[in-house]
Amino acid sequence: MPIIDVQHLRKTFVTSVRKEGRLGTLRSLIRPERREMVAVEDISFSIEQGESVAYLGPNGAGKSTTIKMLTGILEPSEGRIEVAGRVPHLNRKLSAYQIGVVFGQRSQLLFDLPVNDSYELFRYMYSIPWDRYRANLKAFAEVLEVEHLLKRTVRTLSLGQRMRCEILASLLHEPDILFLDEPTIGLDVVAKERIRAFIEQINREKGITLLLTTHDMQDIERLCQRTMIIDKGQLIYDGSLQRIREHYATERQIRVTYEEPWLAEAAALLFSDQQVKARVEERMLTLSYDQHAADTSDLLQTLITHTKPRDLTMQDENIDALISRIYREGLTHGEPPSRPEAQLEGAVR
Ligand SMILES: Nc1ncnc2c1ncn2[C@@H]1O[C@H](COP(=O)(O)OP(=O)(O)O)[C@@H](O)[C@H]1O
Ligand SMILES: [Mg+2]
Incomplete structure (x- = not known):
């Protein structure tokens, strides 16, 4: 149990709306206009x-x-x-x-x-x-x-x-x-x-x-x-x-640091024809990609087999940014679902 x-569960609050100006205040006192607002729908x-x-x-x-x-x-x-x-x-x-x-x-x-x-x-x-x-x-x-x-x-x-x-x-x-x-x-x-x-x-x-x-x-x-x-x-x-x-954090970044800037430049060339954006800054190579479009383990494999990274970190889209995106976009990308709670399989208990 x-x-x-x-x-x-539903909760509405009834608030009285105050009109502007002195006359409005007076009117609000005599016959207050009430408005119902829904706090929990x-x-x-x-x-x-x-x-x-x-x-x-x-x-x-x-x-x-x-x-x-x-x-x-x-x-x-x-x-x-x-x-x-x-x-x-x-x-x-x-x-x-x-x-x-x-x-x-x-x-x-x-x-x-x-x-x-x-x-x-x-x-x-x-x-x-x-x-x-x-x-x-x-x-x-x-x-x-x-x-x-x-x-x-x-x-x-x-x-x-x-x-x-x-x-x-x-x-x-x-x-x-x-x-x-x-x-x-x-x-x-x-x-x-x-x-x-x-x-x-x-x-x-x-x-x-x-x-x-x-x-x-x-x-x-x-x-x-x-x-x-x-x-x-x-x-x-x-x-x-x-x-x-898994559903929303589609963007991931891999940051790789090399001994020398030219090693980072050379490593970037390995990703020139893939679904991956490669950016080099000094000794650091940053790969950004959509997790549904490119496979992380493939990318790591390529990096480790063909280059000599000194340091490697991975980062997903910040969950805070992600949740505000969910507020904005709803649960699907674009079209609002008819039953929002049913969108993510098994999400609702
Ligand atoms: N006592 C109240 N009287 C009128 N409106 C209220 C009252 N308490 C909350 N609200 C309204 O209900 C909505 C939800 O408020 P609240 O539950 O405090 O939100 P949250 O905690 O998620 O920030 C808000 O629009 C808020 O202004
Ligand atoms: Mg609160």
Whole structure:
């Protein structure tokens, strides 16, 4: 049985539109014009226990709204949600015991108090027995390297320090599922890496189910076996990152460095009549080609048999660029599919 099951989820917000000018303001007050906006159009998916899933999409796609519905903060307009066997917004309190949630842009710690005080508040709210609380706090604080921060006032922490404390807070009650909404946003490389390593560890060792939104491709590569992409409130892809790569990352580059520039020039001649673009710059030869048109192992074979490379690296189109291409172009190149989710074979569960 899936631990998260979402069927035809929809969320609309009704906002009042304010007219321009003084008269407009007055009119808006007397008879406000209401407009319905669709944040989540129609989304279905299920997640098994222990899975680690990236939930991706451009700004405004509906990611945070989905997470708020999954955690019971918002009530769906239509559709069905079950998280750990419960309907989150109807059982908010009970659901909370099984769910941890971190919003990168919002703090659950009390800003003017020491970190420890917030933790004790959570201990009380979740009725965590003292011994479990102490054991969890000690273990997580050690791995997240926040022991020295516990007595500090939250507002004096750096963003990276605070984020580690936030994540700890979300885990004190040992939830089965952790929702992370942009946990690495605004962090430097080192801080990101620390958080990733920790999240990876709790997923692996404790089997915690993860749903993560992020704009950082390294987060996904490191943490998520499965990727869901939404756009305008609809799921447009559900499958592995690898499959996206195979389908879309058609461009690949091989960079070869030689001892001397003339060796690079000579090597380039080997590729003059193929589907490969060869460019020489000093001692470096760069081969660019469409992976569906030329075979990587053939090219490597040619390079190694006929030339003496000093160094060789390979690079695929950046996944970030690739995903924004998917947003723009849809799932096929050109023609939009009638059932977008069915485009990639076996992509939809
Ligand atoms: N409380 C709200 N009231 C009105 N509109 C909202 C509210 N929350 C989100 N929206 C709108 O819903 C859409 C989806 O927002 P959100 O889920 O935050 O996107 P994402 O997290 O993918 O960037 C956006 O157009 C946003 O402006
Ligand atoms: Mg968001």
